[in-house]
Amino acid sequence: xxxxxxxxxxxxxxxxxxxxxxxxxxxxxxxxxxxxxxxxxxxxxxxxxxxxxxxxxxxxxxxxxxxxxxxxxxxxxxxxxxxxxxxxxxxxxxxxxxxxxxxxxxxxxxxxxxxxxxxxxxxxxxxxxxxxxxxxxxxxxxxxxxxxxxxxxxxxxxxxxxxxxxxxxxxxxxxxxxxxxxxxxxxxxxxxxxxxxxxxxxxxxxxxxxxxxxxxxxxxxxxxxxxxxxxxxxx
Amino acid sequence: xxxxxxxxxxxxxxxxxxxxxxxxxxxxxxxxxxxxxxxxxxxxxxxxxxxxxxxxxxxxxxxxxxxxxxxxxxxxxxxxxxxxxxxxxxxxxxxxxxxxxxxxxxxxxxxxxxxxxxxxxxxxxxxxxxxxxxxxxxxxxxxxxxxxxxxxxxxxxxxxxxxxxxxxxxxxxxxxxxxxxxxxxxxxxxxxxxxxxxxxxxxxxxxxxxxxxxxxxxxxxxxxxxxxxxxxxxxxxxxxxxxxxxxxxxxxxxxxxxxxxxxxxxxxxxxxxxxxxxxxxxxxxxxxxxxxxxxxxxxxxxxxxxxxxxxxxxxxxxxxxxxxxxxxxxxxxxxxxxxxxxxxxxxxxxxxxxxxxxxxxxxxxxxxxxxxxxxxxxxxxxxxxxxxxxxxxxxxxxxxxxxxxxxxxxxxxxxxxxxxxxxxxxxxxxxxxxxxxxxxxxxxxxxxxxxxxxxxxxxxxxxxxxxxxxxxxxxxxxxxxxxxxxxxxxxxxxxxxxxxxxxxxxxxxxxxxxxxxxxxxxxxxxxxxxxxxxxxxxxxxxxxxxxxxxxxxxxxxxxxxxxxxxxxxxxxxxxxxxxxxxxxxxxxxxxxxxxxxxxxxxxxxxxxxxxxxxxxxxxxxxxxxxxxxxxxxxxxxxxxxxxxxxxx
Numbered sequence: 001x002x003x004x005x006x007x008x009x010x011x012x013x014x015x016x017x018x019x020x021x022x023x024x025x026x027x028x029x030x031x032x033x034x035x036x037x038x039x040x041x042x043x044x045x046x047x048x049x050x051x052x053x054x055x056x057x058x059x060x061x062x063x064x065x066x067x068x069x070x071x072x073x074x075x076x077x078x079x080x081x082x083x084x085x086x087x088x089x090x091x092x093x094x095x096x097x098x099x100x101x102x103x104x105x106x107x108x109x110x111x112x113x114x115x116x117x118x119x120x121x122x123x124x125x126x127x128x129x130x131x132x133x134x135x136x137x138x139x140x141x142x143x144x145x146x147x148x149x150x151x152x153x154x155x156x157x158x159x160x161x162x163x164x165x166x167x168x169x170x171x172x173x174x175x176x177x178x179x180x181x182x183x184x185x186x187x188x189x190x191x192x193x194x195x196x197x198x199x200x201x202x203x204x205x206x207x208x209x210x211x212x213x214x215x216x217x218x219x220x221x222x223x224x225x226x227x228x229x230x231x232x233x234x235x
Numbered sequence: 236x237x238x239x240x241x242x243x244x245x246x247x248x249x250x251x252x253x254x255x256x257x258x259x260x261x262x263x264x265x266x267x268x269x270x271x272x273x274x275x276x277x278x279x280x281x282x283x284x285x286x287x288x289x290x291x292x293x294x295x296x297x298x299x300x301x302x303x304x305x306x307x308x309x310x311x312x313x314x315x316x317x318x319x320x321x322x323x324x325x326x327x328x329x330x331x332x333x334x335x336x337x338x339x340x341x342x343x344x345x346x347x348x349x350x351x352x353x354x355x356x357x358x359x360x361x362x363x364x365x366x367x368x369x370x371x372x373x374x375x376x377x378x379x380x381x382x383x384x385x386x387x388x389x390x391x392x393x394x395x396x397x398x399x400x401x402x403x404x405x406x407x408x409x410x411x412x413x414x415x416x417x418x419x420x421x422x423x424x425x426x427x428x429x430x431x432x433x434x435x436x437x438x439x440x441x442x443x444x445x446x447x448x449x450x451x452x453x454x455x456x457x458x459x460x461x462x463x464x465x466x467x468x469x470x471x472x473x474x475x476x477x478x479x480x481x482x483x484x485x486x487x488x489x490x491x492x493x494x495x496x497x498x499x500x501x502x503x504x505x506x507x508x509x510x511x512x513x514x515x516x517x518x519x520x521x522x523x524x525x526x527x528x529x530x531x532x533x534x535x536x537x538x539x540x541x542x543x544x545x546x547x548x549x550x551x552x553x554x555x556x557x558x559x560x561x562x563x564x565x566x567x568x569x570x571x572x573x574x575x576x577x578x579x580x581x582x583x584x585x586x587x588x589x590x591x592x593x594x595x596x597x598x599x600x601x602x603x604x605x606x607x608x609x610x611x612x613x614x615x616x617x618x619x620x621x622x623x624x625x626x627x628x629x630x631x632x633x634x635x636x637x638x639x640x641x642x643x644x645x646x647x648x649x650x651x652x653x654x655x656x657x658x659x660x661x662x663x664x665x666x667x668x669x670x671x672x673x674x675x676x677x678x679x680x681x682x683x684x685x686x687x688x689x690x691x692x693x694x695x696x697x698x699x700x701x702x703x704x705x706x707x708x709x710x711x712x713x714x715x716x717x718x719x720x721x722x723x724x725x726x727x728x729x730x731x732x733x734x735x736x737x738x739x740x741x742x743x744x745x746x747x748x749x750x751x752x753x754x755x756x757x758x759x760x761x762x763x764x765x766x767x768x769x770x771x772x773x774x775x776x777x778x779x780x781x782x783x784x785x786x787x788x789x790x791x792x793x794x795x796x797x798x799x800x801x802x803x804x805x806x807x808x809x810x811x812x813x814x815x816x817x818x819x820x821x822x823x824x825x826x827x828x829x830x831x832x833x834x835x836x837x838x839x840x841x842x843x844x845x846x847x848x849x850x851x852x853x854x855x856x857x858x859x860x861x862x863x864x865x866x867x868x869x870x871x872x873x874x875x876x877x878x879x880x881x882x883x
Binding site: 027028029030031040041044045048051052055056059060062063066067070071072076077078079080081082083084085086089090093094097098101102104105107108109111112115116161165166167169171173176177178179180181182183184185187200202203204205206207208209210211212213215 | 396397400468469470474476477480481564568569570571604605606607609610611612613635636637640643644647648651652654655658659661662663665666668669670671672673674675683686687690691694697698700701702703704706707709710711771774775776778779780781782783784785829858859860861
């Protein structure tokens, strides 16, 4: 390849990378982060995004350059150069993706292990899902029932999931964490809310007629306000 | 082969024998016989149910759901198949009657009517497949339009929740089981025997039967809208226990999958035997076109994986109608068991829906770049790598399902590793077009469009493969965007590439190039405007499979709906082009693309038994630009040189 072509190719790649970066940075891709787990998950998200922009730029540059430069003229019936392969190149494009996905796997596995570990003295809450609403009990507070999930800020929470009829899924986009509720199983989910506020809770596993409306909210409160609420009798 | 050549010269003795007149016509295989055998078998099915229930003392003796299941969804289709004559030869053989000598009367098409009977010609069957699958593609597409109409605004517009859930469930099921999988089978049915230098598939009668199972499956899924309680509404994934507690429509899905799955398995067996045993002399495995390699690996996937979805749907149906407890906790069942069995098929199914497309893209990109495919052997080996790895990743659909937590990291590693062979394919296509003499005729537009869209779908797959990101995005619109980039930008784009590429070969006429390009650009733009924003609303918090959503997503959803209608409208250009070109297009040359593979070395459309003389394969299929290189030696051509015969 001539030096001019390499420069053109790199310019196209940089432009493609710039467009992809703009798409990644300008819209608000992720909702507000309201838990420690969310911060870590967002890190993986942007780590993968960086790698994807890199790969996308290379592929886009090659396609755009090829479409631009290698178009045959209408009366040109000749064939291209009979290149059958290039072992060195093939090793490179096997090895580099292997390294990139290995990096993603390692980062993901570390974040997953951290998100799976509950902090010291966690607040335990039982989550119950049935067609089509959510309810909760707080075993540490005399099994206090509630129909709204209230959590104290900056305290590790272990949610134990119970499904009464079919599959449901517990998702608070601001927490990034999600867990299916399965009849007969009691999987757990760890969340450490770190931002006071009210967030939507959405059922993300098709559960029948009212699935779309099986939405609720989660209220993250100051610890003293939470303690006062939890000590009150009744729901 | 001389006898074949003689048949060729005398088409009069071909075609179906004239049907007998009078009442004997009722016994002659065809739609008339099907018209009475279908109700007869339905009656037999009902009789079995009534007898069994009476004998067992179960009440009521006449139970609608069981009657529909046994009578309408099991026995009646068998009656229909028997009526049109799909079993005639085997039945005659089994009861010991003298079998009729094969006179090829069921082979080839001499008028449009020959496409509506049991035909054993792989080319006719290929066309039957394509016409049928395009019909169900249109039906599935219209359902998608209804889904987008409902989603244009937050709140409920046109449908109630159950109907809406039915719309997207049937949309997905038709697109997967009645369009993408069988459309690839149809293209391969037409092309693979020709590419191998074979006169037909290994088992032509089985091939005919595989086709006729398809319309049964499709009609079953569509007609579930007429069932009491509406269409099946638990998604195409039909997760238990929800699917068990759904109205009767669910069993239409359970049984539809059985018929489509049986069709798939039979075709795959047929491809395997054909590819292994019917290659022309000199056609070694390393000389097979990549489309044949792709269908070889796909067929292995189908044969190994499809029985699992058949099992999963039977178990759901047994739980529903026979009160077993496979997935019912109260009776000791295990709901996650369903997901494991289901995805053990349905993840490999993603590759069943993609590998044949890889094959088509390889053919088209090499021919329209006028260059050998880059890294041919690694291309074939990466297909095999995807086949093997494809069976070790199913639980990545279940990262949030509540399965054993330790299973997530190993499944993530295998999932991410699949990016490597897939990447090899993408980079090899790019290297193939590099320095080529690119001709952007319609098939090439679709093929390059496929590569670019598939890259985006592959990259969003990396996000979903990384467990922490998947936990956030699972069951959101991000997943909807991802699967459409892979199955629409991937599978459908390559199906279009294949249809345009082989259109001259199949019909003997050339399609309209301008309309073909218009179709591509409308689809390409409409596709990206429709599906790219779905990534964004997904990560922002919009779940999938909802008829109503939070008002904050209203603007994007309206935008997506409008774009999707434009995307839907682009299909009209395709249909118009196909119909008018088939009737009035310019006659096609035998090899308009100057390709080397065997199907282009015979007339367009090919002769009834493909080759007047079996070709001798002497070289690789993609030797563009190699002076004097030949793939095969056919009739009248200079005989193979000694070096060509020896050099494998």
